[in-house]
Amino acid sequence: MAGALGARVLVVGTFSPEELPDAGEVIVDVDLRDMRSIDLVKHALDYVPGGRARTFLIDDGSSERLLRVQANALGATRHLLRKHALAQLLRECSVVERRKRSAREMAQLAAAPGGISSARAEDSLAELFHGLLSNQPMSLRGVSAAAAGVLASVGEVGPAQWLETVRAHHEGTFQHCLLVTGVAAGFVRGARLGATQAGALMNAALLHDIGKAVIPKYILDKPGKLTPEEFGVIRQHPVAGHDYLKRHGSVLPGILDAVRHHHEALDGSGYPDGLKGEAIAPLTRILTVCDVFAALVETRPYKTTRTPTEAVEVLIDMTLTSKIDYAPVRMLASSFGVVLPATVGGLVQQVAGVRARG
Secondary structure (H helix, E strand, O other), rough: OOHHOOOOOOOOOOOHHHOOOOEEEEEEEOOOOOHHHHHHHHHHHHHOOOEEEEEEEEEEOOOHHHHHHHHHHHHEEEEHHHHHHHOOOOOOOOOOOOOOOOOHHHHHHOOOOOOHHHHHHHHHHHHHHHHHHHHOOOOOHHHHHHHHHHHHHHHHHHHHHHHHHHHHHHHHHHHHHHHHHHHHHHHHHHOOOHHHHHHHHHHHHHHHHHHHHHHHHHHHOOOOOOHHHHHHHHHHHHHHHHHHHHHHOOOOHHHHHHHHHHOOOOOOOOOOOOOHHOOOOHHHHHHHHHHHHHHHHHHOOOOOOOOOHHHHHHHHHHOOOOOOOOHHHHHHHHHOOOOOOOOHHHHHHHHHHHHHHH
């Protein structure tokens, strides 16, 4: 359970009490019929500030009532049945629990350029996140309709304006997923992709991060550097999304590949499978570029929001270090008004010239 939640495990009786005061919430999973365990838990919880949540896991059955009384005596703020606890805690920790907008905020979003399409796409994402957590089938028709709405809206208001609306009215992982979808729409418009290719990219963009439903929100939104353990949890999301879609959605193989491999790198340094070079499919390469661009221009309290031009500069550096493919970088840059040389050789010369003058 702790691994799924990305939480630390402290074994009662073997850890230093100084490790507890910083815990935002304590989940107690011990045998409350064992007096030695009860004594150890009581001693440990003496070091937890009184206002902190204390969740006790208990077994159902004939002794359930007694266990609840015992937990209350130890300062429980709530009880969860052990057999249902992981599913409930995952929901509580997940991006599924998005902040509800006020009526005024809803009106402001609906009035913003592209706001209706972004709201509908967010609702589609919420259904996907819920579906993955509960292991329920998804509606690909709903995903396609939401993605098509974004594409049409970006065509009307332009990619830069659509992204600005998303940054102003959406938060966290929802904001990122919507930005990737809007950036993909900008790519589709700039590259003039046909209907089949456009639909595949737009659906892949909206679906690419649904595996983050199983990643605790406190890790996704952590302002500082991730620990190796936390990054290990993050790395699970492409596979989680891919496996869910493969089980429950009539999703094309190319889209499944893009969802699983959008964090791969041409030099083999990516994850989850360490693919390299030609093993990374064209659709996946485009989605990766859109994903990186969106991450750079998204708004977070703890990071600098880059301009499209600054984001392109980062993509150029990643091209020159053999991380991403230049062709989609050049096409995406043109969608945001940045003209790049036709070839990587020309790009190398341009960058060298700029650096020489600098």
